[in-house]
Amino acid sequence: MQYDNDKDPGTAALAAVAGLARSVEALTRDVAAMKAGLKQTASKTAVARLNDTVASLGNTIASFEDLLTRLAAAKPSSSRGKAADASSVEPVRSWLRLPEDSAAVEAVLSELLPWMETTYLRYATARETLPPCWLWHPEIVEELLWLMDAWIAAYDSDEASNKLVGDWHDRQRPGVTRRIGEYAPACDVLAHRDPAGQRAITVPLAADADPFVTWWARSRDDNGPAPTPEQIKAGRRGGLTALPTTTAGGQR
Structure with missing residues (x-):
């Protein structure tokens, strides 16, 4: 046998x-x-x-x-x-999940910056959509990082193939270029004058989630809790200095 x-x-x-x-x-x-x-x-x-x-x-x-x-x-x-x-097996790299360590951040940018110059920005659509303030936009850096890693996998890895190269050109690069243009249309360095050191992202009304827990857990077939004046102010884009007035018929 x-x-x-x-x-x-x-x-x-x-x-x-x-x-x-x-x-x-x-x-x-x-x-x-x-x-x-x-x-x-x-x-x-x-x-x-x-x-x-x-x-x-x-x-x-x-x-x-x-x-x-x-x-x-x-x-x-x-x-x-x-x-x-x-x-x-190396985990997929993510700018948004990168360790809060200067060496780790520097290592990523030391790869990304030369690759952008020699490869990504060779494409006219990439140059047209990349805002000069791209480093202020973590979502843009995230897109560029995974696109670079996909390019390396297509060209320089053990699994490199014409199929992966074609997918990079036909689907991945155009998709990233389009999304970058959507993330920061007409944005510029001068637009980034927010005070340094403050939280950039906050979840609207996160501190007021308890009533929504009760609603969705016990009576989701009914309408949700009515917003309070404070929630209306906090939940509006950019906030409000004063509440809108209510006219007859409930129109504002």
């Missing part, structure tokens, strides 16, 4: 056990028949057949023992291989 390393070891072991069972069953029948026949006469042909069967069973047992030895030797190496594969 040949052992195929490409087969699942468990499947191979089951096949060997099944073969051994069939051999034992055949031997049992032959021995029973021989006993019945030998009561009449000890046929040389019958004795030779019995010897062949026993020899075949011995070969099957030897093959099965060899298989078990291979399986025992393969398990540790297989587990080590899986652990090595898992540890060698």
Whole structure:
């Protein structure tokens, strides 16, 4: 019996056990028949057949023992291989999830900036849509980082292929270029005069979520809680210095 390393070891072991069972069953029948026949006469042909069967069973047992030895030797190496594969897989990089560490940020930009000059900005649409204030926009840096990594995978990785290159040109780069143009239309460096050190992102009405928990958990078929004047002011884009007046008929 040949052992195929490409087969699942468990499947191979089951096949060997099944073969051994069939051999034992055949031997049992032959021995029973021989006993019945030998009561009449000890046929040389019958004795030779019995010897062949026993020899075949011995070969099957030897093959099965060899298989078990291979399986025992393969398990540790297989587990080590899986652990090595898992540890060698690098996570997908994200600017938004980058560690708060100057060295990590500098390492990313030291790759991204030269790649933008030599590759991304070679395309006219990229130059047209990239705002000069792109470094103020984390969402734009995020898009450029994954696009660069996709370019490296298409051209310089072990899995590099014309298919990946075509996908980068046909789908990935145009998609990123279009979204960057949507993120910051007509934005410029002068527009970024927000006070430094303040939180850039806040979730509107996050502190007032409790009434919405009760509503959605207990009575979602009804209308939600009525907004308070404070919520109206906080929830409007840019806020309000005064609440809108309500005229007759409820129009504002």
